[in-house]
Amino acid sequence: MNDTSTLKPGHIQGETGIWEMVIGLEIHAQISSKSKLFSGASASFGSEANRNVSLVDAAMPGMLPVINEFCVEQAVKTGLALNAKINNISVFDRKNYFYADLPQGYQISQFTKPIVGEGEIIVDLDDGEQTTIGIERLHLEQDAGKSLHDQHPTKSYIDLNRTGVALMEIVSKPDIRSPQEAGAYVKKIRSILRYIGACDGNMEEGSLRADCNVSVRKSGEEFGTRCEIKNLNSIRFIIQAIQSEAERQVDILEEGGTIDQETRLFDTSTGETRSMRSKEDAHDYRYFPDPDLLPLEFSESWVQDIKEKLPELPDSLKKRLIKDFGITSYDASILVEEKDYVDFYQQAANGRDGKLTANWMITELFGALKKDNLSFSESPITSENLGELISLISNGTISGKIAKEVFSEMMKSKKSPSEIVKEKGLEQVSDDSEILKLIDQVISDNQDKVNEYLSGKDKLFGFFVGQVMKLSQGKANPGVVNKLLKEKLK
């Protein structure tokens, strides 16, 4: 066997050589609209079964779809944020298939003329590298309803609340070469969607899900036959599913078999994919233009208005944070991942030490929130209070060590740092005469060690510093203690 430890991500060592993965993603993002794509029923999550259903969604005869302008605007906004071509004329098609949670018997989608065409985004990888992933298209479509199969031994229960909710399907080019890149791509898309407010990106509630197309090939060869893994709802599952699917394909090919193009499901309990439906007729959707809907048209000036209102996006924000606050590219990419992080950081770091603020936010605050199982929005520490803590450190009121104590108190009590410092008497002591008193005490208590030091045992200096700090309960300014001790022990 060859050593696999040096394999690049996305490469698989087989008996016949190294295989490379080729991956393309279809991301389904639920648009953050109040009502559905073609009806005025609520698009909210978690209501009573069939409460948010209109007669249009239930596909009653004679009901006609009317498109939601807000949803169109979000698709255009997303297209612009993906640096993509906006199609001022697009067409809705019917994608025909039968399923109990699809009362129309077809999904209204866009096939040959989507609202957004080709684009590209830059993706940040864990090693600090960047790569560009092409966008093939983005189109608008309806979500299906929900089937519950575990309520009854022989029946399925159908809830149409999600039927007709607006989705954007964002299709990447097959530019992705490793599971890690796929994860980073989804993260970036989610971050962009959240910045512009087009989708809340909540993967647990299913607002963002991905289908992964995976194939393998030897480097430089043509693309192999792909399989599609459906409906992955976490970045961790996306990474696991792609790795396991690619390994499955390599095993088959190396044994001389061929890959069937098919749809597969990821089983989260086994960590493996399995075949979902027979390929017979699976993709025979008989698309045709929906006769209930005219082509969707909008003017170039409407697109320009949306473009002007776009907020600053993660890439440009990252550059600005590096320039304005002097932080590292790595720290900046963590901070721009979420709009909430950047807003918090900019408020906390405003007029203060940017690097110190970034350290405290990323290491201490994120760490403490994770430990307490809190989301960022539940942080007991406000940006104002973190900023104040940074000021107290920077102006020497407290030492870095005391600051950690103040910080954990802030996590518990939500009090401001200055309040805590005052209540507990934690101000750093920098006053020479006070520190000299402590030094005198330490010297008189340790006369034997002083004699040893004076007779050449230099290493004991650290011991004296430690004793003085201890006596001050950590409040003495270590710099001043050092300086004064040196003078005293000459």
Added chain:
Amino acid sequence: MPNKDTIVDVPTVNKIARLSRLGIPEGNKESLTNDLNNILGFVAQLDEVDTSNVEPLASVTGHKLPLRSDDVNDGNIEDLVLKNAPERSSGFFVVPKVID
């Protein structure tokens, strides 16, 4: 122009019927295929016109697709929605078990 007799054959009709979830008695398939070929052959006369430089026509009325604002003004009619369901339970439609 395709020969009107060979636009669809029996296997194609079988496939379309299956995709459309239509049950067609075996004895009717031959005549149905003939009927379909007659209809499709008639429509296929349109292929005689050269439309290579003509944009597809979406509407003869000149209307544009109307848009509505994002307001919740429908729903909350679960009784009406479920009214024709052969079976229902605690607000759900109940159907024979469907699993992929």
